[in-house]
Amino acid sequence: MSRWAIGIDLGGTAIKAAVVMEESGILTERSIPTETASGPAGVVVQLASIISDLYRGALLTLDPERFAGTGLGAPGAVDAEKGVLSYPPNLPGWTIFALRDELQSCLKREENLEIPVILENDANAAALGEAVFGAGHSFRDFLLVTLGTGVGGGIILNRKLYRGPNGTAGELGFMIIDFEGEAVHAGIRGTIEGLIGKEQIVALARRMIEASPTGSSVGLLCNHDYTRLSPRHLEKAALEGDELSLAVWNRVGSILGVGLASVVALMDIRKFVIGGGISAAGNLVFTPALEQIRRSTLPPMHEGLELVPARLGNKAGVYGAAALCFGGT
Amino acid sequence: MSRWAIGIDLGGTAIKAAVVMEESGILTERSIPTETASGPAGVVVQLASIISDLYRGALLTLDPERFAGTGLGAPGAVDAEKGVLSYPPNLPGWTIFALRDELQSCLKREENLEIPVILENDANAAALGEAVFGAGHSFRDFLLVTLGTGVGGGIILNRKLYRGPNGTAGELGFMIIDFEGEAVHAGIRGTIEGLIGKEQIVALARRMIEASPTGSSVGLLCNHDYTRLSPRHLEKAALEGDELSLAVWNRVGSILGVGLASVVALMDIRKFVIGGGISAAGNLVFTPALEQIRRSTLPPMHEGLELVPARLGNKAGVYGAAALCFGGT
Structure with missing residues (x-):
């Protein structure tokens, strides 16, 4: 059975998210407006909630053993190793934020889920998407x-x-x-x-x-x-x-x-x-x-x-x- | 004892060559005018001769077991894997030439030496030189x-x-x-x-x-x-x-x-x-x-x-x- 993962694209307007199969691509997807007014903490709760929804939904048909984790693309400068996002344009009020760790903590606290998150710059993520699944x-x-x-x-x-x-x-x-x-x-x-x-x-x-x-x-x-x-x-x-x-x-x-x-x-x-x-x-x-x-x-x-x-x-x-x-x- | 190698910089005006110690840098060096008029075959003979000179001279004091080979930087497009040099500027009459293999053959034929040669573009070689031994x-x-x-x-x-x-x-x-x-x-x-x-x-x-x-x-x-x-x-x-x-x-x-x-x-x-x-x-x-x-x-x-x-x-x-x-x- 194919491995699967959750992919998220955090933008200033919308949070797009999907369950993606390694072999066949998108299985289910969601898009919700980004609540930029609620700041980093509020957006983290949104992200945790959409991950939890997608994950629990996916478990109805997919094997948790084949789950590869959650990837998150975000605008701005990303330190992928440390999981830190700096000064994302279009996300007013954000400065330097440990987005990966905060999201993992929130997933555990609010959703009782231990899910590893990988953070990456959104343009880099898009390039990788085209490389693996698209024109590249x-x-x-x-x-x-x-x-x-x-x-x-x-x-x-x-x-x-x-x-x-x-x-x-x-x-x-x-x-x-x-x-x-x-x-x-x-x-x-x-x-x-x-x-x-x-x-x-x-x-x-x-x-x-x-x-x-x-x-x-x-x-x-x-x-x-x-x-x-x-x-x-x-x-x-x-x-x-x-x-x-x-x-x-x-x-x-x-x-x-x-x-x-x-x-x-x-x-x-x-x-x-x-x-x-x-x-x-x-x-x-x-x-x-x-x-x-x-x-x-x-x-x-x-x-x-x-x-x-x-x-x-x-x-x-x-x-x-x-x-x-x-x-x- | 430090490893050593022969480094050569083939230019349109001069062939520069040196015995280089991995730890301490240049031990001995030579520079001769490039005989561009004699074409690729003539230049290969020049290269073989200078390598042979340096190699035999070095053996008076250095351990042949610690010899790491010969590197050759040349102008123009280099296919490092195939050892092929294409259209070097400043070397009139050269087109596409299997410089590495020709030089290795010539070393064996003319100098009775079996010495591995690595070919690289000269600007790349210079960058590597500064990286390993210089300001980089x-x-x-x-x-x-x-x-x-x-x-x-x-x-x-x-x-x-x-x-x-x-x-x-x-x-x-x-x-x-x-x-x-x-x-x-x-x-x-x-x-x-x-x-x-x-x-x-x-x-x-x-x-x-x-x-x-x-x-x-x-x-x-x-x-x-x-x-x-x-x-x-x-x-x-x-x-x-x-x-x-x-x-x-x-x-x-x-x-x-x-x-x-x-x-x-x-x-x-x-x-x-x-x-x-x-x-x-x-x-x-x-x-x-x-x-x-x-x-x-x-x-x-x-x-x-x-x-x-x-x-x-x-x-x-x-x-x-x-x-x-x-x-x-």
């Missing part, structure tokens, strides 16, 4: 790129998570590709996230529309209220052939490609799995990105270059958190 | 930066060489920091090497001198013949207080710092060992580089940032080549 399965080494509000990354080397010496590796969005440019984001000039984060893509489109003499059909999609303009509108218009929207995506892909060329040069990684909400634009971004990687790297580095869409969508986090328990790292 | 000894993880004609790098993770999935990792000079800038180098826009390679530093200084209303005292050092201007002149003038030369080094350091900030973001490496001819400028480059890394990274990544000069100079290659034989990787 056939790659020994790859970078998971998350295109969304921000631009994130998770690195898999030799099928294992690469955390870096201090556990903060994979911050693709904070690589710098335009050090003399105008974009300053989080106080740093010319970062990838500062150029193609979600808001920055929309702002780029607005600038291009303003500067365009011929205009764009994307205006029809947002009733010419450009404060409502979204990447979805740009995606739709581009697929309908709108030149300006196509130009926006070409530029987004090209900027991403420049960044990934630096990853090729430094780490010799040539496989890229692209996820996150913005990646819904698919080949509108992927094609120019791959072309740009080729233009921006030396020919001996072109062999084996691949850029593929992520497969697990917003479930990569729970998959990866569970994979932590299967020794996927 | 106290760092578990670091990037060796080589500032010279080009800008190179070698990555040490967990005290071992990080070669990358295809053996081409560490190409710091081909990371892109100015994708919309004017500098195009080896066909790629905005690379670090295209901005602060040796020639590019001199060209930057010339542009700044031309644009300067007040001029620079560096002209005195090259007899106002700016075709003869060198980084050494700029170093000397800066140390004498010449504002323009100081500004040149500030800019070089700042550009290096931007690139290293991307290394911090992606790999979470926070220790940098700086070598190569240009690194003779020392704090003229190091100080603005470290300041720029801080400006260009998020505060949580500042902890533990260090930037130190390499210690082995142009001997890092032979040290590292020997270290390959001591299981340093």
Whole structure:
């Protein structure tokens, strides 16, 4: 019988959790709103309760002897060894918190359960999820790129998570590709996230529309209220052939490609799995990105270059958190 | 008694070789001009002859039982497992060559010696040299930066060489920091090497001198013949207080710092060992580089940032080549 684990993705908006089978993937899943107002202690109670629910439910059909534990992906800097989470963005009021030990204690105290918990950064967990259950399965080494509000990354080397010496590796969005440019984001000039984060893509489109003499059909999609303009509108218009929207995506892909060329040069990684909400634009971004990687790297580095869409969508986090328990790292 | 090995650094100008003791470093060393005109076969004979000389000389005082083998660092892409060197720059006429096996055969045929050879890329060997015998000894993880004609790098993770999935990792000079800038180098826009390679530093200084209303005292050092201007002149003038030369080094350091900030973001490496001819400028480059890394990274990544000069100079290659034989990787 397959081993099973509980995977949890703790976010600022929702706690997603699932019972994951090592062989076949998600068996059951839950999602509840994160009670951010109740602070770390309140969130720990929420986590313990959802783990307890899933665990007791699973025992109706699954063998407790085959239970591999609980993995928990959380935003912010994670010391995986100590189980400590530091300054998670989107969780107001959290500073430095021994999340793993607090959760294990709470499980014992409130739910009478002794369950081991493994804590990991959420982007790392997502990368591991794609590595074990998703688009990265056939790659020994790859970078998971998350295109969304921000631009994130998770690195898999030799099928294992690469955390870096201090556990903060994979911050693709904070690589710098335009050090003399105008974009300053989080106080740093010319970062990838500062150029193609979600808001920055929309702002780029607005600038291009303003500067365009011929205009764009994307205006029809947002009733010419450009404060409502979204990447979805740009995606739709581009697929309908709108030149300006196509130009926006070409530029987004090209900027991403420049960044990934630096990853090729430094780490010799040539496989890229692209996820996150913005990646819904698919080949509108992927094609120019791959072309740009080729233009921006030396020919001996072109062999084996691949850029593929992520497969697990917003479930990569729970998959990866569970994979932590299967020794996927 | 200490183990010993022969380390060789094959360059386009010279072959440097040494007998290296595991505990105490270089015992004896040689340097001969590389006979590039004689092609791969001729260079292999040169290598075999210098190895034989060093080996037989060493046996006068050293125990053959403690001999760990020969390590060979070479420019270009190296497949360390297969012992194959591909397209080494500065070795005209070389394409893809089974250097390790050819050298072992030649040692047997010409010198009647059965000596195992380990082949490695020269920048990687230099990084390993600094890791085992030099400035990187106290760092578990670091990037060796080589500032010279080009800008190179070698990555040490967990005290071992990080070669990358295809053996081409560490190409710091081909990371892109100015994708919309004017500098195009080896066909790629905005690379670090295209901005602060040796020639590019001199060209930057010339542009700044031309644009300067007040001029620079560096002209005195090259007899106002700016075709003869060198980084050494700029170093000397800066140390004498010449504002323009100081500004040149500030800019070089700042550009290096931007690139290293991307290394911090992606790999979470926070220790940098700086070598190569240009690194003779020392704090003229190091100080603005470290300041720029801080400006260009998020505060949580500042902890533990260090930037130190390499210690082995142009001997890092032979040290590292020997270290390959001591299981340093």
